Each structure stands twice: as structure tokens, then as C-alpha cells.
Amino acid sequence: MTPSLRSRLWASGFAFVLGFAVANYGIIRISRPDLWIWVAVAIALILTSAAGILFADTRRALSIWSIIGIELFAVFTLVPLLWTFSVATAPVGETSRTVLPQSISWSAFDGALHSDILQRAAVTSVLVAGIATLVAMPLAIGAAYALVRQPVRGRRLAYGLVLAALLVPLVALAGPFADQIIAFDRFGSRLALVPPALTVTLPLAIWLCVTIFRDVPWSLREAVRADGATWVQALRRFGVPHIAPGVLVATLLVFLAGCNDFVLGAALSSDDASRPLPATLLLATGQLEGSSSAVAAAGLLWILPALLLLLVFPRRINQLLGRSYR
Structure with a gap:
């Protein structure tokens, strides 16, 4: 218009x-x-x-x-x-x-890179987000395929629930998650943050994968199968060029989203040994030398992967985040 x-x-x-x-x-x-x-x-x-x-x-x-x-x-x-x-x-x-x-x-950047507290917190963030992403992506791929390709009744309602899960305030879930973690005597453990992290990674992964599968030329897959291609040949000729790039970018986006959560990390961690980096930066005042400069420097370093991803895959990210399910 x-x-x-x-x-x-x-x-x-x-x-x-x-x-x-x-x-x-x-x-x-x-x-x-x-x-x-x-x-x-x-x-x-x-x-x-x-x-x-x-x-x-x-x-x-x-x-x-x-x-x-x-x-x-x-x-x-x-x-x-x-x-x-x-x-x-x-x-x-x-x-x-x-x-x-x-x-x-540049002394604050050097201090942030060599800080034991920040290094441990960064490892926790990467570990928790990595495991949550590895669990979420296979589930999301299967769910997205069913939502897009299978004539299942109520699939729009199911997709609406996925979008609703994306909008749920995480602070409202922190209390119930804390009660369950304490009940299992795992409060303060790094791995105890993985199930709560799925509330961030799984709905986002499903939403992104639905967008990917909507744009896939499925008629090409039918043509490849009609030509008698094996599943390995179909994967190589259809899946790798048409699905794998989008799934790769979606995986990276989900991983970054998991790494950047601070609500659950701050609410479900008892000390610096189990606290992820965003929560550590939120609570680091007084714990680091020159805390303001160190926190600012660590924050800038932490967003570099997101900026790099945006520079490497700008068109693919725009396709994923600029489309909606209809």
C-alpha cells in the first residue's frame, strides 16, 4: 500500500x-x-x-x-x-x-575476562542453555511438523497455547519451580536450572520451527520421494538445503535466549557457584572490584555473540522473527 x-x-x-x-x-x-x-x-x-x-x-x-x-x-x-x-x-x-x-x-574488560565469579557464571549459563536447547529442539521440530503438515484437529488452539507460554511472566513461575527444586533437594545445583529453562527455550523453539516449516517447499520432497530416493538421498537433496539452515539459526537463537534469562537464574540459584551470568551481573554489586565498570564490560562482552549472529544471518533472522503462523 x-x-x-x-x-x-x-x-x-x-x-x-x-x-x-x-x-x-x-x-x-x-x-x-x-x-x-x-x-x-x-x-x-x-x-x-x-x-x-x-x-x-x-x-x-x-x-x-x-x-x-x-x-x-x-x-x-x-x-x-x-x-x-x-x-x-x-x-x-x-x-x-x-x-x-x-x-x-580497557582494564574493566580485562578484569571481566579474568574474574573467577564471571567465568563460573558464564559456564553455568552456557551449560544450562545448551542442555535446554538440545532437549527443546527435537521436541520443537516434531511439534512444528505436526502443526504445519498434519491435519490434526485443534492444532491452532495448540499453537495459541504455545504463544501464550511465550508471554507468561517468568517471575510468576519462579516460586513453584523453587518449591519443586527444594522438594527434590536440588536447590543450588546447576542442572536444577535446566527444567525451568525449558519454559523459555521450548515455546520459542516451537514458534521458530513453525515459521521454518511454513516456508518449506514440501512439494519438492514429494517429487524427490516419487523419484525413488532413499531417506538418505531425500535428506541430502531436500532436508539439508531447505530445512537445515533455518533449524541451525533457530537453534542459535533459542540458545541465546536461554543464555540471557536472568529471572529464573536469580530466583532459583543459592550462590555464585550455581548462578548464571545474567543473574550474576544483576546481583554483582559489591562482589567485583570496580563493580559498575566490570558489570558493564561483562555485559558488552556477553552481547557480542548475539551481534555476531545478527551480522552473519541477517536475512534468515528477519524471515524467522518477521513472520507469523496463519
Whole structure:
């Protein structure tokens, strides 16, 4: 659908007013060097307003609202990351007071990499998330195949329950899980976190696998089988090129989601020996030397795998996360 003239003009007006307000607030209330961030954001919004007016009456499928949304998303994503980097690179004994770093010291990153507490917590996160992913993916593949390919009554209801499980607040499940773990006398064990982690990994894995199987050309599999191919040949000619790449990316996404859970890790761990990294970073104040810088540095290091995955598989991730089951 081509955006209307009125929609573009409204978006242009909104971008100009917002950019004008950001510029004035920055000039009046924000000191240098952070002032330049506000000025840059204001200039981008005002230029977007001008572009919206110039292209208002064209037939191009250009949505100014979408551009504004992308710009605001970039600001609310990059500015916190920049602030975290500023805190992480503050010299020892200093506290960063600006978003833009003034002087850079890498000692916090070295301390985070060599901290016994953080190393142990990272191993716990990888172990728990890895086991939960290995359990969840085969179950999710079977469930997704049934939801997409089998004419089972109530499959939409079942899929709705899967989506509902994705939306359940984990903090509401922490108490019952803790009671069960205590009843089995496993509270404080690393492996005791695996069953609760399935509440994160399994619904997400099913949702992603349903998206994968919906886009698979199943007629090609029927053609391969009609040609008399064995199951090994069918796997090589159909499964590997059409299903395996999506399943691989889904597995990595599920693993990252399991690694980044902090609610269950904080609620179901008794000490640093069994606490995963996100929960450790949440509770690490006072336990690490230069705790603010160390926590910020560890957090930046922890998101590097997610950024790498996004850079390596951008189109595949967009296909997985940008589609829904119908």
C-alpha cells in the first residue's frame, strides 16, 4: 500500500516538532559533549521532516512513519549501548558522567575476562542453555511438523497455547519451580536450572520451527520421494538445503535466549557457584572490584555473540522473527 499524502504530511510535521523539541532541550539542559548527541538526533529528525515534504506527493512506497520509527529505535538502542561502553571504559576510580566517553581504559574488560565469579557464571549459563536447547529442539521440530503438515484437529488452539507460554511472566513461575527444586533437594545445583529453562527455550523453539516449516517447499520432497530416493538421498537433496539452515539459526537463537534469562537464574540459584551470568551481573554489586565498570564490560562482552549472529544471518533472522503462523 502506498502511503497517503496526508499520512506523509502528518509524519513530517511530527518529525519536525520532535526534532525542534529535542534540539531546544539539548541546547538548554544538556552540556557538552553529550549535547552533540541531541543535536545529531534533532538534525536527523528535521531532515526526515524535509524529506517527507519533498516526497509527499510521489507514488513511491515510502513511509515517513517507518523512517521515524527506525530512527527512534536506533536512538533508544545505540545510546544505552554507548552509555554502557562509557561506564565500562571509565578509568579506575572514576565514574562516567557523560554518555560519550572522555577517556578510555580497557582494564574493566580485562578484569571481566579474568574474574573467577564471571567465568563460573558464564559456564553455568552456557551449560544450562545448551542442555535446554538440545532437549527443546527435537521436541520443537516434531511439534512444528505436526502443526504445519498434519491435519490434526485443534492444532491452532495448540499453537495459541504455545504463544501464550511465550508471554507468561517468568517471575510468576519462579516460586513453584523453587518449591519443586527444594522438594527434590536440588536447590543450588546447576542442572536444577535446566527444567525451568525449558519454559523459555521450548515455546520459542516451537514458534521458530513453525515459521521454518511454513516456508518449506514440501512439494519438492514429494517429487524427490516419487523419484525413488532413499531417506538418505531425500535428506541430502531436500532436508539439508531447505530445512537445515533455518533449524541451525533457530537453534542459535533459542540458545541465546536461554543464555540471557536472568529471572529464573536469580530466583532459583543459592550462590555464585550455581548462578548464571545474567543473574550474576544483576546481583554483582559489591562482589567485583570496580563493580559498575566490570558489570558493564561483562555485559558488552556477553552481547557480542548475539551481534555476531545478527551480522552473519541477517536475512534468515528477519524471515524467522518477521513472520507469523496463519
